[in-house]
Structures are given as C-alpha cells and as structure tokens.
Amino acid sequence: MDASRTSSVEQDNEVVLNLFRAAWYEYFSWEPLHCSEKISSVRAHHILDRDARLAVLNALEDDILANTEESDGARDTDTALSFTYYDLSSSHEPEHRHIRPEVVPAADTLSAPYPIYESCTPINANILHGDDPNYLPFIPFADDATFDYRDYVYDHKGLAWQEGYRDSDVLAIVLETARRLHRDHGISMEAIDRTGILPLTLCTTSVWGAIWTEKMRASGPPLPDVSPPAADDLKTRLQDYMTLWCPRMDCLQGHCFTHATEQYHLDFDTPAVPGIRRFKLLSAKTSCGDDCADEVKWSGAEIDELKVAVIASSFSFKRKKTKATDSKQSIQPSDTAHPRHLYGSEQPPGFIPNKPCNHPGICVHNSDCACADNAAHCSRSCACSTLCARRWEGCKCTVLLVKQKLHKRGPLHVTVNPCSTDLCPCRRAKRECDPEVCAPCPKDSNCRNMQLQRGVPKLVQAKQSKHGLGLFLAETVNAGDLIIEYVGELIYEATFHSRNELSRHLRRNYVFGLNDQISVDSIRAGNPARFINHASSRRANVEVFILLVNGEQRIGVYAKKQMAPGTELFLDYGPEFPISDEERR
Numbered sequence: 001m002d003a004s005r006t007s008s009v010e011q012d013n014e015v016v017l018n019l020f021r022a023a024w025y026e027y028f029s030w031e032p033l034h035c036s037e038k039i040s041s042v043r044a045h046h047i048l049d050r051d052a053r054l055a056v057l058n059a060l061e062d063d064i065l066a067n068t069e070e071s072d073g074a075r076d077t078d079t080a081l082s083f084t085y086y087d088l089s090s091s092h093e094p095e096h097r098h099i100r101p102e103v104v105p106a107a108d109t110l111s112a113p114y115p116i117y118e119s120c121t122p123i124n125a126n127i128l129h130g131d132d133p134n135y136l137p138f139i140p141f142a143d144d145a146t147f148d149y150r151d152y153v154y155d156h157k158g159l160a161w162q163e164g165y166r167d168s169d170v171l172a173i174v175l176e177t178a179r180r181l182h183r184d185h186g187i188s189m190e191a192i193d194r195t196g197i198l199p200l201t202l203c204t205t206s207v208w209g210a211i212w213t214e215k216m217r218a219s220g221p222p223l224p225d226v227s228p229p230a231a232d233d234l235k236t237r238l239q240d241y242m243t244l245w246c247p248r249m250d251c252l253q254g255h256c257f258t259h260a261t262e263q264y265h266l267d268f269d270t271p272a273v274p275g276i277r278r279f280k281l282l283s284a285k286t287s288c289g290d291d292c293a294d295e296v297k298w299s300g301a302e303i304d305e306l307k308v309a310v311i312a313s314s315f316s317f318k319r320k321k322t323k324a325t326d327s328k329q330s331i332q333p334s335d336t337a338h339p340r341h342l343y344g345s346e347q348p349p350g351f352i353p354n355k356p357c358n359h360p361g362i363c364v365h366n367s368d369c370a371c372a373d374n375a376a377h378c379s380r381s382c383a384c385s386t387l388c389a390r391r392w393e394g395c396k397c398t399v400l401l402v403k404q405k406l407h408k409r410g411p412l413h414v415t416v417n418p419c420s421t422d423l424c425p426c427r428r429a430k431r432e433c434d435p436e437v438c439a440p441c442p443k444d445s446n447c448r449n450m451q452l453q454r455g456v457p458k459l460v461q462a463k464q465s466k467h468g469l470g471l472f473l474a475e476t477v478n479a480g481d482l483i484i485e486y487v488g489e490l491i492y493e494a495t496f497h498s499r500n501e502l503s504r505h506l507r508r509n510y511v512f513g514l515n516d517q518i519s520v521d522s523i524r525a526g527n528p529a530r531f532i533n534h535a536s537s538r539r540a541n542v543e544v545f546i547l548l549v550n551g552e553q554r555i556g557v558y559a560k561k562q563m564a565p566g567t568e569l570f571l572d573y574g575p576e577f578p579i580s581d582e583e584r585r
C-alpha cells in the first residue's frame with residue numbers, strides 16, 4: 001500500500017472514531033431528559049391501586065343503573081370516569097374529558113383487572129419468534145413488586161442491552177454516526193465498515209447489517225442506500241433482490257422475519273433441468289446466444305420491473321385445472337411409493353411441517369429432501385414443480401352437493417359447496433385447498449376451504465366481558481364462516497415455559513398449542529382473536545381448526561352456528577382449563 005493511501009485510511013479511521021465518540025456523548029446526554037419528558041407526558045391523571053379501582057367500578061355501576069332508570073336520558077357527568085386527553089398531533093393544551101363506559105360488570109366478576117398499562121403489538125399473520133431465552137429485551141412488570149422477576153430473568157441467557165447487536169441505543173448511535181460521516185465527509189458505508197471501528201456492521205454481508213435492521217424498523221430519517229451491484233451484474237442483482245423478499249409465495253413481504261432463514265439462493269452453476277427449478281440461469285459457457293438472459297445487459301429500472309412482475313404473477317389466486325396424475329414426474333420404484341401411502345391421506349397427530357424442500361433434481365429419499373425426510377407433501381413454496389409426485393394431489397370437488405333439510409312447509413333442498421364437507425379430501429386431511437393443484441369449485445360457488453388464504457375476517461369488537469375483555473361480533477355470521485385467524489408469536493417449548501411465568505402473574509393465558517414443538521402466543525403480539533373467552537363445549541359458539549396452508553399450520557376460528565352482531569364469542573379451551581362450578585353446570 002502506498003504512503004498516500006495509508007494516510008487516507010488513517011484519516012478515515014480518525015474521522016470515524018471522533019464522530020462516533022461525539023454521537024455517543026450527544027445521545028446519552030439527550031436520552032435521560034427525553035425519556036423523562038415522554039414518561040411524564042403519558043402519566044395517568046389518577047393512578048389508583050386495585051381496591052380503589054374496584055371501588056370506582058362499583059360506584060360507576062350504581063351510577064349507571066341509576067342513570068338508565070332516568071326517563072329523560074339526562075346524565076350526571078360528575079361521577080363519570082375522567083382522564084386527561086393528550087393529542088400528540090396538536091399543540092393544544094391537554095383537555096380534561098369525562099367518559100362513561102358502556103358496560104361495567106359487577107366488581108366481583110372481574111377475575112383479573114388489567115394493570116394500569118399493558119401493550120400488545122397488532123399483527124395480522126404469525127411471526128416467528130422462536131426462543132426467548134437468548135436475550136431479554138426488558139424486565140416485564142418492572143414496577144410491580146408482586147412479580148418475581150428473578151426467576152424470569154434467570155430463564156434467559158442475558159439482557160438485550162448487554163448485546164450490542166440488540167441494543168437499540170447502540171444501533172441509533174451507529175446509524176447517526178454513519179449518516180454524519182456520509183453527509184459531512186462523503187465516506188461510503190462500505191468504507192466505514194472497512195475501518196472496523198463501529199461496533200455494528202452497516203452493510204449486510206454474512207450477517208444482517210445495521211442498515212437492514214433499521215429499514216425493517218422503518219423509523220428515523222432515510223440512510224444513503226448501500227450501493228447496489230453494478231447494473232450489468234444480473235446474477236448478483238437477482239440474488240440481492242431474492243434476499244429482500246420472502247420466498248413464500250403467499251407471504252412475499254419485504255424483509256420477512258418469519259421465513260428469513262428460507263432465503264432463496266440462486267443456483268447459477270448446476271445445469272438447468274427444465275420444469276424442476278423455478279430459477280435457473282445457464283452458465284456463461286453454455287450460453288444460448290444473443291437472447292439468453294445471461295447475455296442481456298439489464299438496467300436497474302428494468303430489474304425493478306422484473307421484480308414487480310414476479311410478485312404480481314405470484315399473487316394470482318386462480319385455481320388451475322387439475323393435472324392428470326400420469327403427468328407427474330416419475331419416481332423410480334426404489335424411491336418408495338407416492339407419499340400418501342406413507343401416512344394415508346391425513347396428517348398424523350402432532351405432525352410438524354418442515355421448511356420447503358430445496359434441492360437439485362426430483363424429490364426422492366436420497367436427494368436430501370426435507371419433505372421426504374418428514375413424510376410430508378411438497379407445497380407451493382418448495383423448489384420442485386407442481387408436477388412433483390410428492391406434491392399433494394389436490395381435490396376435484398367440481399359438483400355442487402344438494403342436501404335435503406327438513407322445514408315446516410316440507411323438505412327443502414339446499415346446495416352445498418363440496419369443499420365445506422368431509423367429502424373433500426383436502427378438508428379431510430386438514431389442509432386448505434391449494435389453488436395451484438385443486439380443481440376449481442363449481443361455477444358461482446366460492447370454495448369454503450380457502451378462507452384463511454383469502455384472509456377476509458368478520459368484523460369483531462373487543463370489549464368488557466365477564467372474564468376481563470371478550471370478543472364480540474359486529475356483523476352477522478353463518479355456520480362454518482371463518483371469523484378470525486388466531487395469530488401471535490410462534491414460540492418453541494422453552495419459551496412456552498418461561499412465558500408461563502408471565503401468564504401466571506397476569507392470571508391470563510394467551511398460548512395456543514400448534515403442534516408438538518411450536519405454540520402461538522399472543523401475549524405480546526396478536527390480533528383481536530386473543531380476547532375470545534372460554535365456555536364449555538355445550539355453550540361454545542366458535543370452534544378452531546388447525547389447517548395446513550401452503551405448508552404452514554394456521555389456526556382458524558369458525559362459527560359453529562348462525563349468530564347476530566353483538567354476540568360474545570366463546571371457545572372451549574379444552575379440559576385442562578380450570579373453570580368455576582357454576583360454568584361447569
């Protein structure tokens with residue numbers, strides 16, 4: 001290295017170090033003040049202890065009873081619950097408001113009053129969380145002396161702020177330093193990384209870079225993008241895009257956490273076998289002439305268009321005509337029979353889906369195929385084609401069923417969608433129909449076994465009920481309608497145990513077992529399905545089914561009968577849930 005280059009590297013190092021130091025001190029002199037201001041801005045007007053809150057609820061109930069008897073409807077607002085309302089979007093003085101809860105149950109029916117604050121991140125699909133024990137982002141109920149946090153902390157390997165990668169303070173400082181280095185000194189992100197001075201890597205190489213992490217959080221001012229691969233480097237650019245988008249055809253989110261480990265790696269070296277792999281570029285030696293994709297110099301804008309085209313085409317949810325079975329790729333007799341014979345047409349109890357298979361060649365036992373190893377069917381997310389013999393064959397429910405119902409004016413004939421009955425092989429196998437391989441349902445009849453994929457839930461409302469909050473219908477539903485999907489964090493066994501400590505403390509449990517290894521927990525992240533309360537099977541008006549949807553298990557909550565808006569939903573949690581004698585009767 002020549003002397004001028006050495007001195008420029010040294011200069012860069014010094015600038016990076018100085019700016020990092022400055023950002024660090026600036027951040028920590030700003031943070032305590034900022035935090036105390038934020039906390040005091042959300043301070044409750046009156047903070048009541050449990051007994052005081054129950055007394056208020058009792059008083060309110062008396063007040064509401066008295067007021068509902070008033071004929072002119074005039075209400076005395078003095079006794080109503082009051083709070084200070086802060087509108088963060090305006091600079092107006094905080095206003096003092098009175099509210100009157102719609103329904104306040106008697107105090108002794110509140111099994112576990114909510115703490116002063118509680119949060120749950122809204123999500124609309126399961127997110128893979130895995131295990132808590134690696135790190136603890138914060139100590140829960142830190143200001144609640146009745147929570148024995150020691151046991152809970154010891155379930156974890158460490159605290160998040162002891163790991164730079166997880167510490168959001170360090171992340172903010174590093175990114176701010178990078179921003180200033182780029183803006184004021186024109187130093188590129190790659191050059192900053194090369195100094196090795198910042199505690200986090202900015203660009204994604206073998207580990208996720210800080211810029212990627214920041215983009216996922218979608219907060220803060222935009223950072224200069226890491227320069228993309230050269231416009232004519234098609235292979236690297238394609239691989240780059242593949243890492244940004246979830247490869248699961250019914251997920252496809254940018255920066256998807258749940259399927260992050262399933263990144264599609266383009267295989268540029270193995271010669272292509274038509275019809276088996278989705279992406280296959282020929283190597284330069286076997287290039288097929290001027291029209292070959294490998295030879296075309298694509299601009300950045302063209303590649304952007306390609307990305308949109310790929311995503312748009314994979315959203316087409318038209319059900320295709322079923323393929324004749326003899327067109328399936330042939331599997332040699334020694335590779336075992338059709339997978340159906342391995343476990344019949346139904347998933348065995350406790351079945352755990354595997355990651356989509358992704359290997360060269362057709363799916364056979366000795367091709368290191370995850371589906372073959374798991375005696376599972378291949379799905380749309382696997383790298384093999386729809387013609388793979390291991391693929392679920394789909395159903396051919398093409399004829400409407402006519403059922404006879406008894407009616408007081410005589411027998412009534414009603415038509416029934418075949419996929420809503422156990423005559424449908426997909427339904428019997430506890431899988432949703434797959435639009436790629438199942439035959440289309442009869443004309444003018446919506447498939448009833450694709451409700452989770454369609455993802456159109458019913459209108460619901462969470463409000464006060466006998467057992468804390470409950471979930472109520474806000475529109476009419478018919479028997480068999482999907483009301484909502486139960487979603488949350490997908491957690492493993494160890495985390496299931498550590499989360500139990502939180503549930504015990506709250507006296508509320510939000511965990512739903514998915515299979516022998518994974519549970520769905522909506523204590524921290526979920527949707528309104530988390531508010532469905534328990535009732536005995538006789539009184540329960542909804543039921544849940546765990547269905548395999550494109551290789552993933554999902555929990556659907558379905559109506560057991562027709563119900564009107566305003567009905568509270570009840571699910572039978574199962575024999576292990578402790579209930580009162582009154583409810584047992």
Ligand SMILES: C[S@@+](CC[C@H](N)C(=O)[O-])C[C@H]1O[C@@H](n2cnc3c(N)ncnc32)[C@H](O)[C@@H]1O
Nearest residue numbers: 111467468469507508509510530531532533534
């Ligand atoms: C999934 S949460 C249901 C929503 C909960 N009520 C809330 O306010 O968030 C399950 C918890 O609700 C309470 N719960 C639900 N049904 C109940 C019942 N029939 N009797 C007593 N508690 C019930 C229990 O604390 C249970 O662990």
